[in-house]
Structure formats: C-alpha cells, structure tokens
Amino acid sequence: MLAEWRTQLSAVAERLTQTRETPAPPPGVERSRTGLGFIIVIALALVMLVLVAIAPMGLEEQALFGIATCASLLVMRRFANRYLVLAMAFMSMAVSTRYIYWRITATTGFTSPLESVLGWILLGSEIYALFVLAFGYVQTSWPLHRRPVPLPDDVGLWPTVDVFIPTFNEPLSIVRDTIFAAMSMDYPRDKLKVWCLDDGRRADFRRFCESIGCGYITRADNAHAKAGNLNNALLNTKGEVIAFFDCDHVPTRGFLQMTLGWIVRQANMAVVQTPHHFYSPDPFERNLRIEHQVPPEGRLFYGLVQDGNDFWNATFFCGSCAVVRRTALESVGGFAVETVTEDAHTALRMHRKGWNSAYLDLPLAAGLATERFAIHVGQRMRWARGMVQILRKDNPLFGRGLSFGQRICYLNAMAHFLFALPRVVFLLAPLAYLILDINIIRTSAFMLLAFAGPHLFHTLITNAYVQGKYRHSFWNEIYETSLAFHLLIPTLKTLIAPNSGGGFNVTSKGGVVEKDYFDAKLLRPHIIVCVLLVAGIVLGALRWWWGVPADVKAVIMINLTWATFNLIVMLAVLSVGRERRQVRSTVRVEAELPATIFFPDGRQTGAWTLNLSKGGGAFRLEDPSLADHAEKVVVRLPCGQQDALFPASVIGGAGGPLRVQFAPLTLEEEQLLVAAILGRGDAWTGWEYGPIEGPFRSMVRVLGVGMGVLFSRGRREGSRQ
C-alpha cells in the first residue's frame, strides 16, 4: 500500500516538473488563458460554496462545522493581510448564507398565523441584514487610499474656482469664519471667487460680504431649497470648478491645492470629495463622553465607505468639502431637485453620464457637529428620506450608465437607510417568546445556537477587522437603534409614496445647551421598549426560576441573552438623550503654534500656543517670568503665509500658562485669526480617534456607557477640555 502511494506521488511530481518546463505561451494567449482559468476557478468555487450553503446537518455535525470555521477565522485574523481579509469576507458570506438558507428551509414550520407573521418578519429582517452585509463587503473590498496629486507647475493651467457657501438661517457669527477661511485659501486671487449664497436675504450678510469683498448671491424665493439655491448660483457664476462648503465648514488654506490636482489631471473627473470633519463633539461623543476614545459616527462613512466607493468609481458628492467640475454639473442640468438629498442624487446622475469621482481621506475642512441629539435625528430623517426617494425615483440597480460596482455601492448607500424596520424587529424579537410565549424560530435552541453562532461570530469578527479603525463593534447597533424609531415611519412612508412628507429641513448648528436635561419626549419610544425589555427579562427569569425542562431553559436563555444585549444597547441610547451642558459658543482648538508675545515694556518672548480661539488663547512662554503683572500684551501668530499681530489683555497666568483675551478685532484681523486657528493646512491632521478596540473591550465600553444612564445622574461634565 505504502509502495503504491510512493509511486503515485513520484508520478505526480514528475508531471509537475514537466509542466514547469514547457515554454511560456505568447502574452496574448497567456492572458486569455488566465481569464478562462479565473472563470473556471470562480465557477468551481461557487459550486463548492453552494454545497456549503445547502449542506443539511444535524446538531453535532453543524457544531463541529461551526467550531472549525470559527477557529480558522481566528487564525486568519491573526495573520491578516489584504488577501486573508478577502478570504475572511468570503467565508463570512458563506457561513451567513448557510445560516439564512437553513433559517428559510428548516425553521419556518410555524404553527399559527401570528407565529407565521412574526416569524417571517424576523426572517425578512435577517435576509435584509444578509444583503447589507454582502453589499458592505463588496463596497469595502479594496479601499483605494488615494493620495492627492500636485497641480501643474504652470499656473495658467489651473482652473478658475467659485466657492459656494450656501446659508439660510445660520447666524453670521458662524458663516463669517467660513467665508474668511475660504477667502484665505492658497490660490491665485484672480482665479478664486468666494460666494455667499444667502437664501435668508439678510442685510447684515450682504453688508458683511460687501465689506470684505466676498460675492453675495440671493434670490427672490426659496424654491427647491438648497438645490435651488445652488442652481441659482450656478447661473450667476462661471468658474470652471466649484468648491462647496456648508456655511460652518471652514476650509484649510491648502484645500484647493490638494483637491484640484485630480480634476486637472483627469478630464472626466467630476467630483473630488473630502471628509466632513467636525471639531466639536457630536451628541454621541458629548453625551456618552467618548470623544477621542471611540471613532465618531461619521468616521465609518468617510474613513472606509467613501474610500471603498472610490475603488468602484462610486464616491458620491456629499454637498460640502468637495470640488465639482462645472461642465459635469451642467451635463446633468444642475442639482437634482426631485429629492431632498440633492448631493447624492446629482452625483448618481453624473456617474450615469460617465463622469468620474474621487475621494481623498484628508481632513481639509472642519465644521460643527450637530449639538443635540434631537437635531441629529432630524438631519438623519432628511437623509433617510432623501436616499429612499432616490431608491424609488432613480434606482441605481436599473437605468443606464452604471457599472456593477457603482450599482452595488449606491444601492447600499440607499438601502442602508432602510435599517429602521429590521432594527426595531431585532430589538423586539426576543419579546415574542418572553412576553407573548410564541416561538418565531421553529427549531430547538441548540440547533439555533449551532447555526446562528458561527453566523454572528463571523459577522462580528470580520467586520471588527474590516471596520475596526473606523467603527468599533456594537456601535453600529447604538447608532442605528438611536434613530430606528424615528426613521421607521418616514422611510416606510417614503418607500411607498416617495413624494410624501416634508421638504428640506436645515440642520441648525452652533447652538448651546445651557444645562443638562433628558430629552424624554424624543426618547419616548426608546423608554417604552426599554420597559418592555425589562418586563420580558423578568418574565423569562421567573419562568426559568419556576422550573422548566432543560430544552425550554435553553430557549429562555437564548432569548434572555438577546433581550439583555438589546437592553444594554437601549440604555446606551438613552444616555445619548441625556443632553450635557455645552456653553462655549466660540471654537477652541488645541494646537501648538509658535507665537511671540510682546509686553508693553518692550520685552518679548517666544511662546507656544496651548489652545486658541477667536476670543483668546493660552500660551506656554519660553520665559514665564516676563508675564508677571502684565496687563496688556500683543501676540504675533503665524497666519497663512504671513504673521499677524493681535492686541490682547491678560486674564490669568500667574505661575502657569499665560491666558489672554483678544481685543476687539478688525475684519482684516479677524480673517487672519481665522486663518491662524482654522485655516492652517495641518489644522486637522493627526486628529485622535482613540485606539482600536476589539469586540470584547468594545462590549465592556458599551456596557459602561449604558450603565452610565442609571448611575451617573448627579455627575457633571468632566474636566476634559
């Protein structure tokens, strides 16, 4: 027997060496053969994956299979590289498809109409989740990590640029920073024109713009809201490229230098998008006190999704912090007015026309995050409605001009906003058993564990690896749960009747929260579900305690675990609704800039800024002794290409850092100060999002955040700056 083996092996080896020695075919032949080879490999692999998905197994077999796949996943993660991550994604898809196939074929033997209805709703939600998982893997399969390309040396080849800063009802105090910074961008003066597009028709805006030489465009009505405003400005300007900034998005001086390179290099490049960076904490960061520890909500989209979209040429315009080629906009008739998310819709149309888009993951502008949770909810309701409108009116799956990848990426961007119903279903599902005592998954508890366990494990671990830098495990659940109840009705309504519902609502920013309060009205559905979950958990625990057979205990255990997880997420969401005090109205950045302090007695010292705002700043002096007893000083700061002097009065600093308040500034001084604080090219680089947390540590943090709502009633905002 052994001898036989040996002969066979040597025969195989011989054949292999022979193959290696055959002369290489001509290149053309090679390529077509490679292509054919790939098709054969894919076909074979697909057949194998189908077998994997459908192979029916008993409990022991499935448990063994699950353990084998989970263990190998952990090994793969240990040695992960780009290739292994792709393999992990395929494995995750296969395991989850297998789970869903099993759910459909083996767990739907419902015994009553109510059970059927609830059971199929849950299963439908799981199928939706499977599709979103698949789209997500496609979308993020190869983040492009595009770098900027320099503008040509010949300035004559640089395009003329209009900067559009649309505003409706925001206070001038916010908009003026943006205008100042936009006007300070490094670009030939004759090729740069900044426009304030005031739909509020406010006299002080007009006066301000005229006083500093900024363009001012307004119109008689507010037709089509923001899209109408932009279209109106398009008619009245003629720059080759238009840079868009929401009125609170302050660009850095290098914005155009960094973004326009790709526009110049590629004639069909329509859009170069950069991330929306926020220098103020969003409601999650502020109310949960996780700023700089957990990546903010938008980070997944701007860090991973748009970068992944770029690979498929599906990065879409997000309304701000982007440059767009005028001819591209005009080729689609300006901004789309049919939906309330004109930016994405317009981008879709440009892609249909064959235009290119690019994404640069560089924070080249920064803005204010929404202050309050309620405002965040309102903003997301608009986005959700808009995206669902596009899904209905201009579905990316159909129609001309899109590649497969573009269709998937756009579809996922839109389908994502349908998460509300599945999310609510997942939240309430364990209650079907715990409160109503009906089994909406017709199988034994152990079978469910054996099938769902690997599915959840792969989804969790693979996503934790793919998204870890941008979103920690379980935060998706928090973000979605916080919005689900409010998005449920609007998205469903829009899905059925895309033109129903309200119009464009402007997200208000720059407000203050005077004192801590709990937004009970907004969070009413969350509170109700929390109470239900607690009731379900108590009922389940009682039933367990009263003594039931072992198999029933297993069912109770699964549902209790599920409900408890939901409750933890719910508590975290309730914490978001507990608004914490935010009183500072001007922005203070922590930056270390070289400065010089001049004292009235003529002495001066070098210094480094500790923090800086338009009101004043703190400085670490090279010679601290000079600060004693000084009342008035002059501060020299680097502002763009020049330095500028700012008179200021000392408000503290004996023994410590020198803290000063700037004297009232002229417009020119203010522009320079804005350039110094917000307009620096490196203003937002190196922004800290906190270390990557694995699923376990992330769970602990979520648990802590959720417990916070129960136990930290009296505590005040901490000392963190």
Added chain:
Amino acid sequence: MKASILAFLLSLAAASAFGQTAGQTAPVTPAAPSAPPAATAPPGATPSSAPTSVSAPFPASGYMTYAFKDLGAPQGLRLVEGSAEGGVTYMVRRDEVITAARLRLLLENSAGFPADTKLEVTVNGDAVGTIDVGSDRHSATPVDLPVDPILLGDYNRVGFKLLGVPLASCTANENGPWMTIGPRSAVDVTAGRLPLANDLAVLPLPFFDDRDPHALETSFVFGRTPGPAELEASGIVASWLGGMAGFRGVHLPAVFGTVPAGNAIVFAMGKDNIPGLTLPQAAGPTLAIVPNPNNPSGKLLLVMGRNADDLKVAARGLALGHGAYKSGAVSAVAAVSTPERKPYDAPGWIADTHPVKFSDLATPDQLRSHGIRPEPIVIDFRSAPDYFNWIDANIPMSLRFHVNQEQIVDLSHSRLDVSLNNTPFRSVPLAATGTLINPGGAQHSGTVDIPPFLLTGRNRLNFYFDLAPSPQCDATRASTLVEEIDPDSTIDLSQSPHYAPMPNLSFFANAGFPFTRDADLSHTAVVMPDQTTADDTEAFLETMAMFGEATGYPTLNAEVVRSGDVNSVANRDLVLIGSFTHQPLLGAWTSRTGLDVSAGRLHAMERSWWERIQLAFDWRNRRSHISEVNDWLQAQQGGEGAIVGFRSPLNDDRSVVAIAGTTSQDVAATARLLQTNDRVVKVQDDLVLIRPNDVQSFRLSRRYDVGTLARWTWLRWNLSDQPIVIAILLFAACAAMAAVAFVVLGIKARRRLQGANR
C-alpha cells in the same frame, strides 16, 4: 440445550410434539400417558388438585397451558371501580377435544373494596366461580377454578367481573381500589387428539392451526445430509409454515435418516430411503400424507420427486396451494407458475404505490373502542423497513375519527394519542380538529405525519382516546359511547423513497431485509457450509421461515449454494450460515468488517491508521464498538452465536448477513433467536452476539447506503454527514475566490490610481 430437550421429547413416545417452544412459556409437566378410558365425563375437578386427566375415547394429546398473555392480555387484566369488567378469549384446536380444564388465576388486589365485593368468573357467560375480594391480596399462590369441559366450545370467552362495585362510570377512580389478574394466569387443559384422515385436504392441519397461540413445531426429515436442491425445496416449505405461524414463531428441527415421533415433513428424492419408513414410488412431483409409523397420532407429510426439479415443484405446489395438488392421501403436484414479482410487493407488506385505507389493515371492529375509558385501538401492519428517514421525510397519515356522543365528552380536555411501535408521536386535541357534525356525534379529520424512523418492518399503530367526561356524562350514556377510527383513513407511503444506511440487522430481524425486498427472494442466495449438520439445517429452515413470516410469501426463488460455489451467486444478497470453523467464507469475509474468526474464536480487530482516518471523516458512522465487543467476548468462556451484517465483497450493491456461531449448535441457537420477540429490541447495528440469556448488539464497520433517492435529496443527504469535508470545501472555495479577487481587484485598483477612467 436444545438437543437435550429434543431427546427428552423423543423419549415421550406418546406425548405431543405440540408442547411449547423451549423457554417460551412456563414450565409444564407433561401429563402421564393416557389414563384408562371412562364412559362419562366426571363432574369436575376440585380447585386444589391438578386437573384430572379425564378419560376420553381419543389418544391423549397432552396437558396444555394457555397463559393469558398469549390470549390477548399481554399485561394481564386490571379491574377498578367504574371499569370492573374484562376477559380473554381461548380457542380450541380443530384437531383436539378438551377432556379437562381449569383456570389457574394469579390474583392481586388492594384493600378498599366494599366488604361484599366478589370477583365473578364466567366461561362463555356461565359462572364458574366467585372469589371473595376482601382485604388486600398479594399472594403468589394461584387460585384454581375447575371448568366443566362441556362449557367449552371452539371460541371461549373467559370473563371477569367485580360484583358489588359500579361496573361503569364517567370518572375512573384510578387511585381507588384495584384488582389484577396476572398475565401468567392460564387456561390449563387436558386435550385428546381427534383422529385426522390421511388426506391432503386437511392441510395445514395437523402442522398448523390458527387457533393455537403456541409456536409451530414440526420436524423436517431428510434421508441423508441434504444438498442444495433439497434445501431449496425444504426452505420453501419452511417459509410457508413461517408465513402461517406469524407471531407464534416456528421450531423446525432437522432430522437426517430417522423418523421422529409426532408430526414431520419428509423430503425424499429419487432413491432416497429412510429407515423405518416405506416411501411410495414417486413418478413425478408428489405430496402424500401417511401415519407416523412411530406414533399413530402423528402424521408425516411426504414431499417427493424423482429429482431435484420434481422436489422443488412439489414444495412450490405445497406452499402455493392453488389446486396444485388434489385431496386424498397421495397426489401428484402440478407445476405452478407465478407472476414475476416487483421489489417491495410482499403480500404481507402494506402497499407503497398508493395510500392504503385502514379498512385494508383491520376489521371495522378492531377500529372501534367503547366507553369513556376505552382500550387503545391497535392496527398491526408490516412494511418495508428501509423508508428514507430524514428531516422532512414524514409519512402522511390522513386520519378521520368519530365519537358518537360528544355531548358527554369534554372536548377541550380530550385528546387522541397516536403512537407507533410504543413511541407516542402525536396527540391530537379533539377540540382543535376540524369537525363535521353528524347526527349524534361529530367527525374529526386531519393529517398526522409519521416520522419514518418509527416505522420498522413490523408496526403497531396505537390510537388511544384520552377522553374527559363532560358534566352531562352519566354511567349509562358512557357505556354506550363508541369511538371509531374511520376505515377510510389512509396511510400513504407512496412518496417515501427506499433508501437506508446498511448494515442494519434490525431490518433483517424485523423484516428479513434486504433479502425480502423481493418477496420470493429472487435476489437471495443462502451459502451453506460444505459439511451441513442437522443444526445448520435447522438454522437454515428457521431463517427461511422467518423470511416467509416477514413477507407472507414463500421463498420460491432463493438459491442455496455450497460455499465453494459462491461466485455463481455474486450478484445476489447472501445469507451465510455455518459455524466459524465450518463456513470458510466467514473467516475470509468478516475480516472486512473488523472481525477475526481465524482461530475458530471471534475477535474484533484493531483498526489500521487508514481505516481510522476514513472513520474520522465518516461523521455519521463514527461510532465503533471494538473494545466493547472484545470485553463481551472475554467476559465468559464458551462459544457464542453471532449475526454479522456487511457489504458483499462480491458486489457493492449487495449485502451479506451471516448467521454463525462457534459450533453448529450455536448457529441453531442464533437462528432461534430470530423466532423470539427479543429480536425486535436486541438485534441492531451490524454485529449481534448471542449467549444463553445474553444478546448484545454492536457496531463495527462503516455503513453504506442502499436504495435510490431523487438527485437533489441524494446530494443533500450525502453532504449532511460530512462536516469536515464541507469545512474543507469552504476553506478551499474561499481561498480560491479570494485569490482571484486579490489579483483582479489589485489590477483594477492600480489602473484606477494610474488615471484610467473606470
């Protein structure tokens, strides 16, 4: 052990050969040879004495005991307040007359009955005695009641009734006082043998009488060691007897060269002669009945012919009847042609080509039960054992039933419990089923799915109406309550494919599978050792009887070969009979299953590394009992019997079942096990080891599947036990997909960053 009993029986020249199968019923002392004749029947026996052997003008057939457990009360009888009646039925053989009888009752009762309670015992309605049921009774001493033989007819109802307590009521007081009549209570009779004419028309008498619940016992006589031709012929006759005996079982000792006492069947071919017996000349296939020269009350059935073909024609004629032979003492036998049989068409098996109505399986009476606490309704049926058993492979049963007076039943608390082979699998709430109101009652209908794993070859469906009385219930109305399973209810096997993992000896023990797939065993060969002993032959005959019992059809086309000729039957399923030393194929073949019999001793071999790897991947079949087998073998000295199932080394689609043992006696004992009720529970897996009072099943070899499935089902089934293979498939596919994706996406990404448009 068997031989000694046989010798003992032979020594009782005048005693009946129709005693009992050894070890099956309570030990019974044979009555002394016939007492002097007396003119009249005596007035009866006293309870304390053994039944007097009543003189009769007939040769005494013997003293016989019929235990209640063989008379339809396997658990005995239990009487309680409100359900205080019961009984058993005893039938008298057609060729016997009862000369004396008594009831021997093993009674127990609790305290708590009213002081004047009495147990009334009746035979065919006539009281034969009353017994005081006073304080509690836990005595092992039987109560004997004499029965005047005049009271006895062909069919006799022995009734029991508690006097002084309510016979029927709506609420049974299960916790109240009770009385039991034990299953070993018996009807003891002394019987005289009626003379039978030497006429073939009386067949199957005296060999078989369906009124006799005891095992069928008759000797098979050969002039010399039988060859394949005689064995094939005798096998056909044995299977015919087995088919008639049914649940009773058979005992068919083989005798070479002598004529035993009692009834026997003699096979003679050409110039065969048997000492002490004058054989008529056979000019062709011939059957004859002659008196046993050694015993005037015994009969010999002669199966004769000039040659092997004649003998087989005679045997076929005997088994098939159909006018193949005429009445009279001797008859030539005409060749009977039989239609070619299809697989799975055994007449004893429930059809699987269409839904089968219950009316084909039971009489209307059997489908009815009475009262508010009815006896279960039982339907016995035989089926193929190899229905595909897997998820969603359920067998639909369309069930309809009636309860005639629903107003006295609390429907919301009443259920119909359905079980198959003692496993309850469905409880139908009466209130929830769809009802059609009939005059005076309602009809319920619905579909009940039978999980196929409950279906063995021999099946007992049990329907129990678990009824709760409503407030309208009263004893009178309750006694008129009738529950009925509609005879038009059906069980439908037509959608169930035949596909099963083999070897599975429970299939063999319960249904003779896989050999009985063809009812005439047309794809079966029996391989006998070159030196066939009487015990080997007995094992052969009883095995063939078992096939006949399983199918209800004689083994017309089973082939018998010597072990040297086995290659001529390579395309058949094989039954291997013989001891470890005399059956050479055992040693050559069982090593494939991991058994070693080379030294005449059984031994389970350790696995090679290659087999272990195979077994590790064979997830569903990974269980293996090597050490258990060896422990069992070493636990005791002495020989053992063995049944081994394995895949045929000659043909992958065929199976082998070996009936083996250390000695020929062990081989016979092994075959005898297949005639007992033990087989149903104790014969399983692929190896059964047998010692007196110890039967154990083990699994040694890997399984293989027989049968056909739809392609999709086949694919899924074969994937289902391969978790490791599936995991490897998954890794391979993901590795391949990721490799392609890595290359293709990498090229695309480079192009995109180099400035290409798409």
